[in-house]
Amino acid sequence: MSSAPAKLTATERFLRTCRGEAVDRPPVWLMRQAGRYLPEYREVRKGVTFLEMCRDVDRAVEVSLQPIDLVGSEAVIMFQDIFTPIPAMGVDLDFAPGPVLAEPIRSAEQVDKLRVPEPRESVPFVFEILKTLRRELEGRQVPLLGFAGAPFTLAAYMVEGSGSKDFAHVKRMMYREPEILNALLDKLTESSVGYLNAQIEAGAQAVQIFDTWAGLLTAAEYREWVLPRHQEIAQRVNRDQAPLILYINNGAHLLDDSVESGVDVLSLDWRVDLADAARRHGQRVALQGNMDPSVLAAPPEKIAAMVRDLARDAAPAKGYVANLGHGCLPGTPVEGVRAFTEAVRSL
Amino acid sequence: MSSAPAKLTATERFLRTCRGEAVDRPPVWLMRQAGRYLPEYREVRKGVTFLEMCRDVDRAVEVSLQPIDLVGSEAVIMFQDIFTPIPAMGVDLDFAPGPVLAEPIRSAEQVDKLRVPEPRESVPFVFEILKTLRRELEGRQVPLLGFAGAPFTLAAYMVEGSGSKDFAHVKRMMYREPEILNALLDKLTESSVGYLNAQIEAGAQAVQIFDTWAGLLTAAEYREWVLPRHQEIAQRVNRDQAPLILYINNGAHLLDDSVESGVDVLSLDWRVDLADAARRHGQRVALQGNMDPSVLAAPPEKIAAMVRDLARDAAPAKGYVANLGHGCLPGTPVEGVRAFTEAVRSL
Numbered sequence: 001m002s003s004a005p006a007k008l009t010a011t012e013r014f015l016r017t018c019r020g021e022a023v024d025r026p027p028v029w030l031m032r033q034a035g036r037y038l039p040e041y042r043e044v045r046k047g048v049t050f051l052e053m054c055r056d057v058d059r060a061v062e063v064s065l066q067p068i069d070l071v072g073s074e075a076v077i078m079f080q081d082i083f084t085p086i087p088a089m090g091v092d093l094d095f096a097p098g099p100v101l102a103e104p105i106r107s108a109e110q111v112d113k114l115r116v117p118e119p120r121e122s123v124p125f126v127f128e129i130l131k132t133l134r135r136e137l138e139g140r141q142v143p144l145l146g147f148a149g150a151p152f153t154l155a156a157y158m159v160e161g162s163g164s165k166d167f168a169h170v171k172r173m174m175y176r177e178p179e180i181l182n183a184l185l186d187k188l189t190e191s192s193v194g195y196l197n198a199q200i201e202a203g204a205q206a207v208q209i210f211d212t213w214a215g216l217l218t219a220a221e222y223r224e225w226v227l228p229r230h231q232e233i234a235q236r237v238n239r240d241q242a243p244l245i246l247y248i249n250n251g252a253h254l255l256d257d258s259v260e261s262g263v264d265v266l267s268l269d270w271r272v273d274l275a276d277a278a279r280r281h282g283q284r285v286a287l288q289g290n291m292d293p294s295v296l297a298a299p300p301e302k303i304a305a306m307v308r309d310l311a312r313d314a315a316p317a318k319g320y321v322a323n324l325g326h327g328c329l330p331g332t333p334v335e336g337v338r339a340f341t342e343a344v345r346s347l
Numbered sequence: 348m349s350s351a352p353a354k355l356t357a358t359e360r361f362l363r364t365c366r367g368e369a370v371d372r373p374p375v376w377l378m379r380q381a382g383r384y385l386p387e388y389r390e391v392r393k394g395v396t397f398l399e400m401c402r403d404v405d406r407a408v409e410v411s412l413q414p415i416d417l418v419g420s421e422a423v424i425m426f427q428d429i430f431t432p433i434p435a436m437g438v439d440l441d442f443a444p445g446p447v448l449a450e451p452i453r454s455a456e457q458v459d460k461l462r463v464p465e466p467r468e469s470v471p472f473v474f475e476i477l478k479t480l481r482r483e484l485e486g487r488q489v490p491l492l493g494f495a496g497a498p499f500t501l502a503a504y505m506v507e508g509s510g511s512k513d514f515a516h517v518k519r520m521m522y523r524e525p526e527i528l529n530a531l532l533d534k535l536t537e538s539s540v541g542y543l544n545a546q547i548e549a550g551a552q553a554v555q556i557f558d559t560w561a562g563l564l565t566a567a568e569y570r571e572w573v574l575p576r577h578q579e580i581a582q583r584v585n586r587d588q589a590p591l592i593l594y595i596n597n598g599a600h601l602l603d604d605s606v607e608s609g610v611d612v613l614s615l616d617w618r619v620d621l622a623d624a625a626r627r628h629g630q631r632v633a634l635q636g637n638m639d640p641s642v643l644a645a646p647p648e649k650i651a652a653m654v655r656d657l658a659r660d661a662a663p664a665k666g667y668v669a670n671l672g673h674g675c676l677p678g679t680p681v682e683g684v685r686a687f688t689e690a691v692r693s694l
Contacts, residue, residue, distance in 0.1 A: 168641050168676055175645035218617060218639060252600040253618040270565060271600040292565060294515050298522035329515055 009141035010074040011205065018206055018243035018265050020286050020318035026311060028344035029075035029145075030337065031247070031267075032327030033067040037334065040066050050095050054081055060129045061136065068142055071334065072341035075143045075206075078129050082149030082210055083157070085195050088122030089114045089187070091158065104161030104169065111183045119195045127202040134203030146204030146242075148195050150211035151188035151229045155181065157213075167216055174225065181225070189229045193236045200242045208245040208267065209233060215250030215269070222254045230261035239264060245288060249326065259285055270325025275313035282317030290325035296336030303336060307343035356488035357421040358552065365553055365590035365612050367633050367665035373658060375691035376422035376492075377684065378594070378614075379674030380414040384681060387413050397442050401428055407476045408483065415489055418681065419688035422490045422553075425476050429496030429557055430504070432542050435469030436461045436534070438505065451508030451516065458530045466542045474549040481550030493551030493589075495542050497558035498535035498576045502528065504560075514563055521572065528572070536576045540583045547589040555592040555614065556580060562597030562616070569601045577608035586611060592635060596673065606632055617672025622660035629664025637672035643683030650683060654690035 008016070014027040035041060041063050045053055053059050060079040067073035083099045090113055092102035105111060120127055134144050157163065159170040159181070173181045196207045214226050230246060237244050247267035248254055255272055259281045268277060268289035278287060295306060307322065314320035322344040328337065355363070361374040383389060388410050392400055400406050407426040414420035430446045437460055439449035452458060467474055480491050504510065506517040506528070520528045543554045561573050577593060584591050594614035595601055602619055606628045615624060615636035625634060642653060654669065661667035669691040675684065 166641060166676055168644065168678055171639065171641035172644040175642060175649055215618075219620060250597065253620065271562075273566060273600065292518070294513060294518035295522060297515065297519040302522055329513055331515055 011141050011143040014075050014143040014321070015205060015243065017319040017321055018245070018286055020264075023319075025347045026314070026320045026322045026344055027074045028322040028341050029073045029077070030067070030071075030324050030328050030340070031077075033071065033073050033077070033337070034063040034079045035328050036330040037328055037332040037337070038063075038066060038070060039334075040070060050081070050097060054079070054084055055125050057125055057128045057132060060125075061132045064129070064133055065136060068140065071337040072345070074341070075145055076133060076137060077145040077147060077208070078126070078133060078204075080126060080129070080147070082147070082154065082212075084123055084126060085117070085119055085148070085191060086154065086158070088117040088119075089191065098163040099157050100162045101158060105155075105158045105184060106169070106173070106180075108177075108180050108183065111180055111187065114184070114187050116187055116190045116194070119191075119198045127198060130199055130202040130204055143205045144203055145206045145208055145245075146196065146199030146202075147208040147210060148192045148199075150209045150214065150226075150233075150246075151185045151192055152214050152217075152226045153210065153212045154188050154192075155184050156216075158184065167213060171216075174221070185225070185229055189232055193233055196233070196237050196244075200238050204242055206243045206245060207237065208247060209263075211246065211248045211251070214248050214254065215252075217254070219253055219257055222251075223257055227257055227260060230258070230263065234262035245321075247288075255281070265319070265321065267321075267323065268325060272325070273313075274310060275316075278314050278317040278320070282314070282320075286319030286321070287314055287317045288321035288323045290323070291340070293324045293326050293329050293332060296324075296328070296332045296340060298336065300335065300339035303339040304343040304346075307340060308347070311344075311347050358488050358490040361422050361490040361668070362552060362590065364666040364668055365592070365633055367611075370666075372694045373661070373667045373669045373691055374421045375669040375688050376420045376424070377414070377418075377671050377675050377687070378424075380418065380420050380424070380684075381410040381426045382675050383677040384675055384679040384684070385410075385413060385417060386681075387417060397428070397444060401426070401431055402472050404472055404475045404479060407472075408479045411476070411480055412483060415487065418684040419692070421688070422492055423480060423484060424492040424494060424555070425473070425480060425551075427473060427476070427494070429494070429501065429559075431470055431473060432464070432466055432495070432538060433501065433505070435464040435466075436538065445510040446504050447509045448505060452502075452505045452531060453516070453520070453527075455524075455527050455530065458527055458534065461531070461534050463534055463537045463541070466538075466545045474545060477546055477549040477551055490552045491550055492553050492555060492592075493543065493546030493549075494555040494557060495539045495546075497556045497561065497573075497580075497593075498532045498539055499561050499564075499573045500557065500559045501535050501539075502531050503563075505531065514560060518563075521568070532572070532576055536579055540580055543580070543584050543591075547585050551589055553590045553592060554584065555594060556610075558593065558595045558598070561595050561601065562599075564601070566600055566604055569598075570604055574604055574607060577605070577610065581609035592668075594635075602628070612666065612668065614668075614670065615672060619672070620660075621657060622663075625661045625664040625667070629661070629667075633666030633668070634661055634664045635668035635670045637670070638687070640671045640673050640676050640679060643671075643675070643679045643687060645683065647682065647686035650686040651690040651693075654687060655694070658691075658694050
């Protein structure tokens with residue numbers, strides 16, 4: 001890290017890290033950092049539904065920005081849901097509190113009917129939120145992240161009709177009616193690419209795709225069904241303008257294959273051995289993660305020690321973004337989150 | 348396999364496989380094979396609660412035996428729940444349908460008060476079920492399995508008070524009050540050893556421990572909190588009389604460490620790369636698993652092809668028991684289960 005410029009802004013540090021360029025120390029942010037664990041978030045959230053909150057530009061901007069000052073995060077991710085672009089495809093969707101479809105997608109006819117909308121028209125509030133955030137952040141030199149749900153995860157919910165422990169319906173479709181699932185994944189990939197590029201145009205300086213359910217698959221299934229979609233997104237997203245981060249939940253067994261996706265940064269679940277990942281893949285892809293969010297309930301000195309372990313483990317990687325291995329939990333003590341970011345800052 | 352005796356009973360094939368001795372082909376059974384996917388099971392289950400069913404010797408024996416003739420399973424596992432021995436420890440527990448504690452275990456005082464009961468007195472029906480099953484099976488030469496929940500999984504439920512997505516309370520205890528969790532794990536380990544040995548005395552020819560939630564831990568946490576309990580169980584269970592099988596749900600990242608447990612057979616989650624496990628660990632420990640239960644919804648010829656792949660992948664192991672990587676799902680087509688066992692028989 002000897003060739004790092006003397007004084008980096010948070011934006012420079014984050015973007016250089018994503019691209020594997022020299023920095024002074026790792027940047028830090030937390031998945032689901034704008035969330036219920038923050039009293040100030042709960043205050044803004046009062047009296048509105050989750051969906052209303054997603055569409056309310058002022059409220060969404062406010063909670064997106066809260067983690068900078070309240071917990072010392074060094075990046076802002078827009079407040080939004082991975083299902084935001086889905087209703088405009090022609091899907092009747094509600095949150096209860098997870099996504100619930102009025103009619104699960106099970107037939108070729110249903111997939112045929114799905115539209116791939118122009119996101120600037122179908123969900124204009126997303127781009128207003130991003131533009132507003134970017135303006136707010138310009139003076140503070142903090143980077144802005146956009147995001148989208150990965151095609152397989154969206155498809156899993158859409159086929160199942162809701163969240164599920166086993167997602168047996170999507171796997172059944174995989175083995176019984178692969179052409180329907182393929183057509184659905186094609187449309188969702190198309191939609192994701194357009195959605196992410198529109199976010200970059202609106203000001204996102206990096207984008208992350210969340211594959212929450214790909215970890216349910218075997219490595220062979222991942223290679224057949226999911227990896228080609230990750231690769232297509234990596235090829236078609238404007239990565240010259242905004243590096244692409246891929247997070248696979250519970251995907252320790254998919255690590256070696258996910259490196260083939262071609263993304264700039266792999267965001268690792270806490271079950272992944274970070275030292276092993278950094279040693280074997282860290283010169284090919286930058287890494288992000290991967291502290292178990294439950295550890296934020298530990299005493300501050302324990303958190304600090306674990307942050308130092310993470311940094312040591314990640315050292316062989318060309319770039320490392322300190323983060324959690326999963327979203328911040330609703331019951332997380334705020335002081336634990338602060339201890340986490342402070343420990344990274346003092347590395 | 349050239350030195351395998353010419354004609355093996357199902358019991359011989361199973362026990363020889365667990366001990367890594369030569370056999371003609373892998374034996375086959377399925378986790379949660381006595382379950383709701385079977386109409387005949389649902390018939391017996393009618394009009395009784397899950398708890399009543401566990402304590403009703405006739406009904407429990409009947410559903411335990413069903414999978415032999417109905418789906419061609421080659422081993423019987425007694426119908427029972429991993430929580431069966433817990434109420435007698437002094438815990439107020441109900442099923443709704445998962446285990447729910449009236450009062451979660453959170454204090455040292457609560458752990459102190461927990462008893463380690465003599466299972467033959469506290470849950471006599473378990474041993475009646477086993478003895479009856481053993482008599483029924485003697486003529487059929489089918490092996491009988493007992494089982495217990497692993498200490499960490501039982502502790503996770505007891506501290507949380509119910510099932511949970513994150514089990515944040517048990518992890519909080521791990522980092523904030525490790526001595527309470529250690530004391531709880533000590534008592535549960537003691538209880539598990541006594542319970543398993545009593546099952547073996549009552550006729551179980553092999554026993555399996557189920558660690559449903561250990562997969563929530565990092566490898567470092569597994570080594571510190573769980574592995575010593577697995578090792579203690581492996582040392583104290585009468586393995587001369589009954590081989591010991593260890594199943595860790597969602598534990599692909601714990602494979603290398605779990606080999607150190609000293610059990611006879613590792614039962615693998617479907618996310619584990621079976622070929623890699625067999626190559627690296629198969630001469631030290633026999634393997635069981637690991638087809639994704641969702642695959643049983645595939646067409647029979649696809650299931651048969653995947654069974655052949657499993658057998659090929661497992662070939663380097665000294666012993667291989669064909670099974671699923673998780674319990675049979677309620678919606679599984681019976682013909683898929685039959686296709687699975689038939690494919691193994693024709694290997």
